[in-house]
Amino acid sequence: MLFAHRLAWVTSVALLILSSTSVEAQGWMSDRSRREGPGFRIGNLELHPGLGIEGGYDTNVFYEDQDPQSSFLLRLTAHVDVATLGPQRRAEGETREGEEPAQRNIDFRAGAAASYYHFFIDQARDNVAADAYLAATINPQGRFSFYVHDEFSRTIRPFIDRAPDTDGEVPTYARNRNVAGAELRLQSAGGVLKGSLGYDYTLDHFQDDIFAYVNSHQHEMRLQMSWRFLPETALISVTQATRQNYYNDDGSVPAASLLDDHWRIGSKIGLNGAVTRTLAFTALVGYAGGFYDVADDFDNVEVMAGLKWRPRETISAGIGYDRRFQPSFIGNFQRRDRIYLNGQMLLGGAFLLGADLALAFAETGLALTDDGELLGNSDTRKDIYFTATLYSEYRFTDWLGVTASIGYYGDFTDYEYTFDTGGAAIPDPGGGYQKFEAWLGLRAFY
Numbered sequence: 355m356l357f358a359h360r361l362a363w364v365t366s367v368a369l370l371i372l373s374s375t376s377v378e379a380q381g382w383m384s385d386r387s388r389r390e391g392p393g394f395r396i397g398n399l400e401l402h403p404g405l406g407i408e409g410g411y412d413t414n415v416f417y418e419d420q421d422p423q424s425s426f427l428l429r430l431t432a433h434v435d436v437a438t439l440g441p442q443r444r445a446e447g448e449t450r451e452g453e454e455p456a457q458r459n460i461d462f463r464a465g466a467a468a469s470y471y472h473f474f475i476d477q478a479r480d481n482v483a484a485d486a487y488l489a490a491t492i493n494p495q496g497r498f499s500f501y502v503h504d505e506f507s508r509t510i511r512p513f514i515d516r517a518p519d520t521d522g523e524v525p526t527y528a529r530n531r532n533v534a535g536a537e538l539r540l541q542s543a544g545g546v547l548k549g550s551l552g553y554d555y556t557l558d559h560f561q562d563d564i565f566a567y568v569n570s571h572q573h574e575m576r577l578q579m580s581w582r583f584l585p586e587t588a589l590i591s592v593t594q595a596t597r598q599n600y601y602n603d604d605g606s607v608p609a610a611s612l613l614d615d616h617w618r619i620g621s622k623i624g625l626n627g628a629v630t631r632t633l634a635f636t637a638l639v640g641y642a643g644g645f646y647d648v649a650d651d652f653d654n655v656e657v658m659a660g661l662k663w664r665p666r667e668t669i670s671a672g673i674g675y676d677r678r679f680q681p682s683f684i685g686n687f688q689r690r691d692r693i694y695l696n697g698q699m700l701l702g703g704a705f706l707l708g709a710d711l712a713l714a715f716a717e718t719g720l721a722l723t724d725d726g727e728l729l730g731n732s733d734t735r736k737d738i739y740f741t742a743t744l745y746s747e748y749r750f751t752d753w754l755g756v757t758a759s760i761g762y763y764g765d766f767t768d769y770e771y772t773f774d775t776g777g778a779a780i781p782d783p784g785g786g787y788q789k790f791e792a793w794l795g796l797r798a799f800y
Contacts, residue, residue: 388706388747389799390404391799391800399436399437402435402800403799404799406797406799407795407796409428410428411426412425412789413791414789415475415512416478416516417513417515417787417789422787422789425473425478427472429472429795431470432468433466433468435465438458458495461490462490463489464487465485469483481526483510484506484507484508486504487505487506488503488505489502489503491539497542499540500536501537501539505532505533508529510527514783525564525779527562528560528561529560529561529565530557533556537550537552545582547581549577549580551576552575552577554576555574556571556572557571558571567602568600568683569600572596574596574597576592578591584627589623591624595618596619597616599615611724611729612724614646614649615646616686617645618642618644619642620641620679621640622656623638623639623640624639633664634661634664635659638658638659639657640655641654642654642678649719649720652686652719655677656678658676660672661673661674668699669697669698671696671697673694673696674694675692676691676694677690678690678692683781685722686718686719686720688718688719689717691716693714696708696709696710706749709743710742713740717736717737720733721735727773729772730769730771731768731770737786738767740762741763743760743761743762746759753799753800754797755797757794758792758794760792761791761792763787765783767786769786
């Protein structure tokens with residue numbers, strides 16, 4: 355059991371490096387260990403409901419570089435998660451004394467959450483953000499297993515400078531994104547060798563007509579392999595190919611920036627393991643390429659590296675660097691080099707304190723309009739992003755807590771849009787911005 359616990363922790367280092375969260379996401383909603391309480395047992399399932407109410411303040415709602423508009427906010431959140439019983443409850447309720455819990459044929463987890471946002475200014479509309487997910491693994495302990503999943507997210511916070519009005523209406527800024535996929539997994543006896551072959555379909559849809567030209571869907575094929583050559587160290591590789599296509603629902607909105615259907619490919623190989631009982635690492639390096647019909651392609655080196663230090667169960671810290679290429683709403687793609695630092699500690703079993711810092715340097719490809727003209731005041735867009743977040747939570751009981759957070763988000767750039775978009779809007783802030791955001795709230799979870 356100790357080995358399994360440590361191996362799971364080591365594996366989580368790679369997952370932390372590969373994952374990311376948006377400004378809009380609440381930390382306690384994205385962290386399952388904080389989102390879920392003791393739970394209710396219903397047959398062979400665990401149910402975890404929760405409610406939260408928070409008050410907030412945003413100093414720059416529309417990411418403006420001059421004369422920012424601030425607002426108080428109210429956020430009401432409800433969520434529910436359901437899953438097959440965990441190992442502890444299975445051991446307590448399904449076996450006799452001295453027996454091992456029986457293996458299941460399927461592991462299942464699903465959940466949904468909704469957050470109602472009220473802005474105390476007229477320029478931003480009240481709206482509801484939402485998240486939902488479903489994941490199931492058939493034959494999870496077997497040498498052959500099959501995994502299926504679906505994740506939906508709806509974000510509604512403003513994400514650019516104030517967009518032009520459409521027939522006098524304020525945009526909703528609603529963005530709906532759904533990812534569905536399946537994966538075939540194989541492993542040798544004892545799990546020394548593991549491999550998986552997966553496919554994901556992603557639909558990205560903006561509700562407002564002024565953003566319709568950036569709607570897209572993509573198909574991703576993925577191959578992953580690992581070889582555990584030491585008890586807690588594995589050689590891992592990830593290879594993927596993605597086809598992304600943009601579409602416009604009615605064809606009536608002119609594209610303000612050049613967005614080209616394309617292929618992206620990438621392959622990385624590296625190590626994931628433990629240096630000591632308290633220090634774990636992940637290091638991957640590989641190639642990435644993007645191939646477009648018009649304007650710039652890219653091909654270059656991608657890197658992911660990170661260290662995770664965990665001197666005790668209640669304290670952890672991480673540092674890392676990654677270099678990746680990702681789709682951009684201008685210039686086809688964006689190359690981003692990011693350095694991050696994070697830490698978290700639990701005091702007295704009730705007070706959680708954490709911090710996240712990140713510094714990123716980004717550059718797009720050639721930023722053109724559909725007619726081949728420059729979209730801004732330079733050939734490419736270069737940005738420096740800095741984010742810093744402090745968060746805390748105090749739990750009065752194992753189901754009731756008060757949360758607080760404060761964050762700074764800054765984009766420093768000399769780039770400005772200069773082309774008349776003809777009524778369309780680019781879903782990417784122009785001219786740089788700085789903003790602070792703070793939240794204080796109470797939540798109940800079980």
